[in-house]
Amino acid sequence: MTRKSHSITIRDVARQADVSVATVSRYINRNAPVSPEVAERISKVMAELNYVPHAAARHLATRKTRSIGLLLTTINYDFFTPLLSGLERVVAENNHNLLVATYRADLRKDYPPPVGPHNTDGVVVFADALQEEQLAQWYRMNFPMVLVHRTPPPYLNVPYVTIENKAASRKIVDHLIEVHGRRRIMFTRGLENHEDSHWRELGYKASLEAHGIPYDPRLIIRGEFDREVTYQEMSAFLANNHPDFDAVFASDDDSALGVIRALHDADIPVPEAVSVVGFDDQHFSCILPLPLTTVRAPTEEVGRMAGLQMFKLLQGEPADPMTLLPTEIVIRQSCGCNESQ
């Protein structure tokens, strides 16, 4: 064993196969003709030496990393499983790698994002993982990006894929009003700066307005898309003397769980006294004690679509500026309906 335990390189293969490195490279990438006999020789030597091209060297030379990044704000929600799964499949099908990272632009202004032009060919950005300034900078350098659950600022032509939030929200609140006669409907706001929450709130307001119900800001509480936070907020709301209410539209299913628990603690019967509905139709929503009336969000499809758009960008094809995936409300029992299943 020599002093360098160095790995086998393309030059080793070239020497053994008695050809030049260029030829080996061409054989590997099949981007120029190589005579059959030579191909055979190279192939044999590669197998013998167990040669695998060094990714970094390749990246350096081609300026392609063959990997794409996924930038999340957190990995706490079950929500991310389908997203990741959908994206990973597309990425793998295209023979690329997936770099998963978390980053909260608001918390780490001093550090650069863990994935970016330096280590990926493009990144899929979830919601507000990145601030506008960073998006703009990457946009200027033509770095491929796809936004999910976020609309780019109007001056940035970045493809985004998200779901139909407003119409579905409106529809589910319509349901509360029209079918169940609710008129004092609470809303548990999602995360600040999180667009989904914003649109859901707009849908909520639109429904109220359409039915001539005044908007009462006292019926809005914090939820942050988090079961615990919502539970705390809802409990606090109930503890103090609070305005009347007869329904809750939670900004997501996780939040709805917190609402239900708080109501349960306060001995308020659901759905008899208060209807509760959510958003997302998460994995668990149909198997709850009180199956949740909610909106089905095609999260896996969001991941898949984001991947498809990304590869369109990478192949120089025009990507769809906007992919808006349809949602549909699913009526179960937490609103007061009694679909026997």
Added chain:
Amino acid sequence: MTRKSHSITIRDVARQADVSVATVSRYINRNAPVSPEVAERISKVMAELNYVPHAAARHLATRKTRSIGLLLTTINYDFFTPLLSGLERVVAENNHNLLVATYRADLRKDYPPPVGPHNTDGVVVFADALQEEQLAQWYRMNFPMVLVHRTPPPYLNVPYVTIENKAASRKIVDHLIEVHGRRRIMFTRGLENHEDSHWRELGYKASLEAHGIPYDPRLIIRGEFDREVTYQEMSAFLANNHPDFDAVFASDDDSALGVIRALHDADIPVPEAVSVVGFDDQHFSCILPLPLTTVRAPTEEVGRMAGLQMFKLLQGEPADPMTLLPTEIVIRQSCGCNESQ
């Protein structure tokens, strides 16, 4: 704009700061002293130019990728959210990147694994994502690996982290027998080649044996850790004339859900006629209509520990050959207990 829209390199920084590239490199890596004034100049220029070192170039020179791989069999289970989350945190804390990939050794023998020595400094391998032969090969080349939910073959000294399956399984079956007087207990087997399932079955058998209950293979059905599969299998079991049973130990919580639904369809009251228990204590298990008696698996901790072991390996410190995380049974109501919460 010149023909090359080339990115800014360390040489650009060096030129602007009027120092050599070596000095810039040393400043960036802080691996050799740099005078304060020069440091200041470099720092300023780097910020101005918005310079980020090119990862591939660095990899090539240092032969370190600063990224570690996670090799999964699938991303379908909610189970993976905590695993991923725990691992990602450690990886990020150590300033590395996380490459997530799926691979089924049994399905893709011809293709090499998507993560390996060519693009990572080490990989965390879940269960049977990789075959023994591949493990052995990487082991021979000293490639750092950590196994999760899998024991390495005895001749491979690869650290692994997993959870205590057998004792907890035995304890939960003991509970069914001792507290609820069950004696005809079914088991829904998890995935073939999946070690967890194997150990859980051993715990199950051990409990039976300790209580003098004969093992009846007719009480074992397929579950594959999957709600749907288990539902189908359990339904099929119930449809044909089947041996008596009074309890089911499902190999995981997802599977338990399938069991409960099948029993429900057949109008068999749970937990009155049949006790059902699971394993994992997933996110949803406590909020089910019938809160699940199960075993708490510290999955996030598994991810964290796997990461810690990996970085021990990378830093040349000795890693713990085995990390066995404790589990505990959590008694809720699906077994027949009636903990009012």
Added chain:
DNA sequence: CCGGTTACAGTAACCGGTTACATTATTACA
């Protein structure tokens, strides 16, 4: 005042691929 450290900085080789350009042999065609 002198030999030996030490702190700081620069030059250039090197990591392992890709590829522009050059070269040679072969085939096609007027």
Added chain:
DNA sequence: TGTAATAATGTAACCGGTTACTGTAACCGG
């Protein structure tokens, strides 16, 4: 038969960092 086009291959520069080696000046103890 001469010439152009084409196929197959080789040479060497280049991608953007790191670092071994070298040099200089300041500092230190005797």
